[in-house]
Amino acid sequence: MIDPKKLKQLAHQVQESLPQGIRHLGDDVEKKIRQVLQNQFARMDLVSREEFDMQTQMLLHTREKLNQLELRLNSLESVIKHDKDIRTET
Template sequence: MFDPKKLEQIAKQIHDSMPTPVKELGADVEQKVRQVIQGQLNKLDVVSREEFDVQTQVLMRTREKLTAMEQKLADLEQKLAQK
């Protein structure tokens, strides 16, 4: 759901900002930081950028169809009014 590279970058930034004694604990701390970040991000009610883009395209197509149908309805109403 989230870009793994971004997650790695954030985990590395947090790891780099830690005091040296904590950093010396090694990759285990970085792995735990990554797990905590991933866990918190998963709790958020968000969608991926890809899913957002897909839904935006679906909405645009739906809007185009609705506009076309509204125009057809207006044309039909006009024809009925002329009879």
């Protein structure tokens, strides 16, 4: 969810960038801009920075676990291959 303070700040920046005649319409313009921005951001299905960082940490942990499992699998495969080689020699 978008922080309401940031949304208000963004709406204010958009209002300030409008031509002088429209800008003087006041709070109604800023409220309408804020409403349009809020609706558009809601459609975008955005995630918060906190959620993004949490997912990034989870991904890094998962990748680390996968690397450990791959090493373990390679080790087990080596043991099996070695055992097979020994059996065929005898």
